[in-house]
Amino acid sequence: MRIGYTLMTEQAGPKALVAHAARAERAGFDFEVMSDHYFPWLDEQGHAPYAWSVLGAVAQVTERVELMTYVTCPTMRYHPAVVAQKAATVQLLADDRFTLGLGAGENLNEHVVGRGWPPVNVRHELLREAVEIISLLFDGGYVNYTGSHFRVDSAKLWDLPSKRVPIAVAVSGSQSVQTFAPLADAMVTTEPNAELCRDWDVFQGRTARKIGQVPVCWDPSEDEAVKRAHDQFRWFAGGWKVNSELPGPAGFAGATQFVRPSDVAEQIPCGPDVGPIVEAVREFQEAGFTDLALVQIGGDNQEEFLEFAESDLLPALR
Numbered sequence: 001m002r003i004g005y006t007l008m009t010e011q012a013g014p015k016a017l018v019a020h021a022a023r024a025e026r027a028g029f030d031f032e033v034m035s036d037h038y039f040p041w042l043d044e045q046g047h048a049p050y051a052w053s054v055l056g057a058v059a060q061v062t063e064r065v066e067l068m069t070y071v072t073c074p075t076m077r078y079h080p081a082v083v084a085q086k087a088a089t090v091q092l093l094a095d096d097r098f099t100l101g102l103g104a105g106e107n108l109n110e111h112v113v114g115r116g117w118p119p120v121n122v123r124h125e126l127l128r129e130a131v132e133i134i135s136l137l138f139d140g141g142y143v144n145y146t147g148s149h150f151r152v153d154s155a156k157l158w159d160l161p162s163k164r165v166p167i168a169v170a171v172s173g174s175q176s177v178q179t180f181a182p183l184a185d186a187m188v189t190t191e192p193n194a195e196l197c198r199d200w201d202v203f204q205g206r207t208a209r210k211i212g213q214v215p216v217c218w219d220p221s222e223d224e225a226v227k228r229a230h231d232q233f234r235w236f237a238g239g240w241k242v243n244s245e246l247p248g249p250a251g252f253a254g255a256t257q258f259v260r261p262s263d264v265a266e267q268i269p270c271g272p273d274v275g276p277i278v279e280a281v282r283e284f285q286e287a288g289f290t291d292l293a294l295v296q297i298g299g300d301n302q303e304e305f306l307e308f309a310e311s312d313l314l315p316a317l318r
Contacts, residue, residue, distance in 0.1 A: 001285045002030040003317055004293035005309075006070065006213060007058070010040035011232065011299035014049040014057070020302045021058040025065045027310035032058070033070035033101065033213070033293045038077065038109040041235040042256075043249045047299065052086050059094035066097045070213060070293065071170045071188055073105030075123070077113055080130035081155045084137040087165045088157050096163040101188055101211070102131060103170035106244045108252075117245070124179060125149060131167065131183045138164050168211055171196060172240055178203050186211055190240070197288030212289045214280050215268050217297040218305045218313075222271030229268050230261040233297050237263055268297070274316045281317055 005024040007017045021032055036051040055067060067090070074083040087100040104123040111117055118126070129147040136143045137157050145152035168186035171177050177196060181187070181203035187210045189196055197210050215233055219225035234256040235243065246252055269276035277294075284292045296305040 001281070001289060002291045003281070003314060004031040004033055004066075004068075004211075004291060005029040005306075006293045006295040007032055007034040007054070008295055008299075009035045009037050009049055009051050009054065010045040010047055011297070012302070013047050013299075014054045016299065016302075017049070017054050018057045018061055020306070021065075022061040023303065023306050024309075025062045027306045028314050029065060029309070031066035031068060031291065031293070032062070033068045033211075034058070036069050036072045036109075038112050039249060041108070041243075041249065041252050042232060043253065044231050045299070052090070055090050055098075056093055059090060059097070062094075062097075064097075066099060067094050068099040068168070068211070069101040070211075071101035071103035071168075073110055073127075074102055074130040074134065075105060075126040075149075076110040076115055077105075080133040080150060081137060081143075081152050083130070084134040085157055087134070088138070088160055091161040091163065091165045092159060096161060099166045099168055099186065100134070101168045101170065102127065102134075102184075103188065104176075104244070107247045108243075108249075111247050117247070120244075122149075124176060127169070128179055128183070131169065131180065134167065135183065168209070171200070174199060181208075185209070188212075190214075192283040192287040192289070194287040209291060210289045211291040211293070212284045213293045213295060214284065215295040215297055216277050216280070217268055217270045218272065218277075218308055219270070219298075219301065220272050225270035225272075226261050226265045228298050229270050230259070230264045233268060234259040234264050237267060274312055277313060278316055 037048045074080040091098040104127045107117040129150045142156045166185040168188045169180040169184040170188040177199045181200050187200040190213050217225040217229040235252045
C-alpha cells in the first residue's frame, strides 16, 4: 500500500503548506493530498487558503510525489467546467503527477455562494453531472452540455496535458458506489470499509485504486497529543452525515462541546509510538485500500512529525 501525506489547508497557511510539501517528499511519502476548504472545521485550526494556488506552487517544489485534491466539490463554489480547467493546468505544472479528487461537498464550504444546501440525493445528482462534464472536457474539443442542474455552452480546454487527469470520487455507501464507479478511475473514502472496496471493483469492472485517509497526532508527549487532537480534530467524531451538513465552525464547536479528549483518543492514534499508527493503517490495508494518506494534526509541528516519519514511521509501515 502506498503511503501519502495530507496538506491540510485548514491548519496551515499557504507558504507553510508549500514547505511541508517539499519536506514530505524528502521524507519519502509516495503521494500528497490537499484539502480544498473555504472554512476550517473549527476556529482553533485557523486557516483556509485557496487550495489551487497552493497546488500550483507545490507542483514547482516537488518532483516525484503524486498530487491530489482530497477532495474538491465541483458543483457550487466552482462550476465543473472551471474545475476541469484548473485540473488540466495543475497536471501540466506537475508533469502528469496530478489526480483530481472530487466529492459532493460540505455545507461548511459551499454555503458561501448563497445557493442554499440541497439534500444529499440532489448533491449526488449535481456531482454526477459535474463528473460527466469534466470527463467530456478532458476528452478535448468543444463541449456543449444540458443537464438537470448544469449547462455548458461551447467550452473547450486549450491547454490539455498529454496524460489525461485521473478522476477519483469520494463515496460513503452503496448508492454512491453504484453511481460513480463507472464514471471514475479511483475511489475515495475515509473509513476502512471492505464492502465499499469490493463493490467499487464490481461496478467499475476491474481492480481499481482505493484512496483512504487517516488522522494521527504524533507528539513526544501523549498527553499533549491528545490535547491537540481534541482541540483541533474533535469535529471528526461527528461522522460524515453530520459533518457535511453543519454550516460553519460555530456549529461544529456547538456540536462537539461534549466530546471529551478520551473520546478523540479512542478514534485517533495519539502520542510518540509507531505501533498505534501501524495498526490504524493495517485496517485500511486489510479492507482493500491501495493508497492511504496520513493527516498529522496540528499546523505547528509538521516538521517534527516529518522527521519522525522519515526515521521511524515510514520504515515501519513498509
